[in-house]
Amino acid sequence: MTAVRDVDVAVVGLGVLGSAALHSLASDGVRALGIEQFALGHAEGSSHGRSRALRFLYHAPEYIALLPPALAGWSALEAESGQPLYWPCGTLFFERPGGPQLALKIPLAEQQGVQLLRLTEREAKVRFPAFRITAGSEAIFLPRGGMLDADACVAAFQRGAAARGAEILAGAPVLGIDLDGDRPVVRTGTRAVRAQHVVVAAGAWTTRLLPGAGIQVRVTRQTVYTYRPSDPAAVGPDRVPVWCDYDRLWYGFPDHGPGLKIADDNPAGEVDPTAVDRSLDRDEERVLSAYLRERFPTVDLSLVESGTCLYALTPDHDFVLGRLPDAAVSVVVGLGHAFKFAPVIGRILADLATTGRSRHPIDRFRPDRFAVGEAARPA
Ligand SMILES: Cc1cc2nc3c(=O)[nH]c(=O)nc-3n(C[C@H](O)[C@H](O)[C@H](O)COP(=O)(O)OP(=O)(O)OC[C@H]3O[C@@H](n4cnc5c(N)ncnc54)[C@H](O)[C@@H]3O)c2cc1C
Structure with missing residues (x-):
């Protein structure tokens, strides 16, 4: 039988959003483990490549409100990494x-x-x-706004997280998250990790990991x-x-x-x-x-x-970002436009994992909004 390891927070998925969450958790001194199914820096998901836009024109005020802290986060990451990550070309x-x-x-x-x-x-x-x-x-x-170097940003989050003590397990597909006990248990083929809280940042694979959460992707x-x-x-x-x-x-x-x-x-x-x-x-x-x-x-x-x-x-073209109602699990789904928000989404996920709350306006993004009977909002 596989021995069970304990950590404070397990982050499943190390694209840009999971890597940002791991970076924020490690910065807070939380014992965090990031688990990625492929090699770090892979090109199978949504976060690879050389460029992502950071724009201030948006369809809802909640997004615009998240941009100043995101931009501040990119500046801090750029300073920490010592390499150019952002071009403010407008x-x-x-x-x-x-x-x-x-x-x-x-x-x-x-x-x-x-x-x-x-x-x-x-x-x-x-x-x-x-x-x-x-x-x-x-x-x-x-x-105000410009272009981010995607691959360099993801790598910078991962390096910064590891430098602050986060553990990273790559090439380790999570096969399931067991929510029956008092704490969630994340299972790979060879390990079981019990956490106070699990952050699921699995992008296109989200509904495979959380089939019962009612999230539509x-x-x-x-x-x-x-x-x-x-x-x-x-x-x-x-x-x-x-x-x-x-x-x-x-x-x-x-x-x-x-x-x-x-x-x-x-x-x-x-x-x-x-x-x-x-x-x-x-x-x-x-x-x-x-x-x-x-x-x-x-x-x-x-x-x-x-x-x-x-x-x-998602059906309403808004992010999923929040805690699941009945489990010590937070989840994010970033559609085709979350890269620019990664530093602030990472902070939000870290705060949800450790305090259960965020000071940022995220109610629009609640994971349980797809419940039967609730109308989808227009884009
Ligand atoms: C072509 C394109 C252009 C874009 N342009 C912009 C833009 O200009 N500006 C912008 O802000 N955003 C843009 N986006 C959106 C942005 O890139 C995404 O919202 C963001 O990258 C999503 O990050 P993520 O970490 O959620 O997903 P991903 O990068 O896909 O990361 C999810 C990770 O979870 C891992 N995973 C999944 N299942 C498991 C499992 N069972 N076990 C272990 N690991 C697992 C995956 O391997 C993956 O590494 C664009 C996206 C695309 C595709």
């Missing part, structure tokens, strides 16, 4: 006049005092010479494409912002190596996270590269790489 959004996205999000940003500049087509071209918004569209530039395969520009200096983070075309929900990043990135934010085909086809979709690539050439008409572009990443989506 974010640019454009949409045809009368479109739904800016009409919803601009007032919310203004109410929360977020600085935003309305740009004409010409002003956008003067500010970002290599980039073109769609002719006739409205543009909003938010100077749809997993989709998203592809990102990176193109080497003929003149990298003209399209670096000092010359190009993170941008999003709100008519199509296509977005892209400046080049901080190895090129300009573009992706489609619309949820793609649903997949089983254990059997994802990661081959290149040549039709999609052709469409997106033609579009990218319109955005950067003076830059020659050649495909460097494509990568697959998973969205873990």
Whole structure:
């Protein structure tokens, strides 16, 4: 029979959110163990790659409220790690006049005092010479915000957590979480770990680990494409912002190596996270590269790489973040937009694990909101 080990908190899943939680727990001096099914830094989930956007334009005030502490957390992690993690290049959004996205999000940003500049087509071209918004569209530039280096951020959280005494177990799939005893027990193939509290940060695999929690997650395969520009200096983070075309929900990043990135934010085909086809979709690539050439008409572009990443989506497009009602378990599901919040989500998960509460507004994200009879909120 497997011997049972005791820890204060077990964190299941070491993508960006579990790694951030482990970092916060270790910073608090909590005896914490992080367990990851794959090798650290793997590319099977949602947190890998070179870039993630940090934007202040959001569909609900709860998200905007979490951004200042998130940004402060990134600065602290960058200082701790001694390497660049964040480029404050600003974010640019454009949409045809009368479109739904800016009409919803601009007032919310203004109410929360977020600085935003309305740009004409010409002003956008003067500010970002290599980039073109769609002719006739409205543009909003938010100077605050920018781009994170995803792989470097995840590694920095893990290094910082380990340096503070957190244990990390990689290549160890958790087969189940036993909730029948007085404390939860996490089981891998070879170990059993009893914890005062378990944090589940398993992304696309969440419902497999917590089948009885009533959480609903749809997993989709998203592809990102990176193109080497003929003149990298003209399209670096000092010359190009993170941008999003709100008519199509296509977005892209400046080049901080190895090129300009573009992706489609619309949820793609649903997949089983254990059997994802990661081959290149040549039709999609052709469409997106033609579009990218319109955005950067003076830059020659050649495909460097494509990568697959998973969205873990809830029916109402809001995060899951909170404690389960009847168990010493907290859970997070970050959909297609949680990376930017990782430092504050890590803090929230650590506080939920040790005190049962958070000082941040997270009621919107309660894990039990999918209970039968409760209507899903619109996106
Ligand atoms: C293409 C793409 C673009 C994105 N762009 C942005 C953006 O610009 N800005 C932004 O803020 N967000 C963005 N996101 C979203 C963001 O990246 C995710 O919300 C975030 O990475 C989710 O992190 P996670 O730790 O929850 O998930 P994951 O990174 O998937 O981590 C979950 C971990 O749990 C592990 N795990 C699962 N089951 C088990 C088990 N049984 N035992 C042990 N380990 C287990 C997995 O192996 C995995 O490592 C994007 C996502 C994608 C896919």
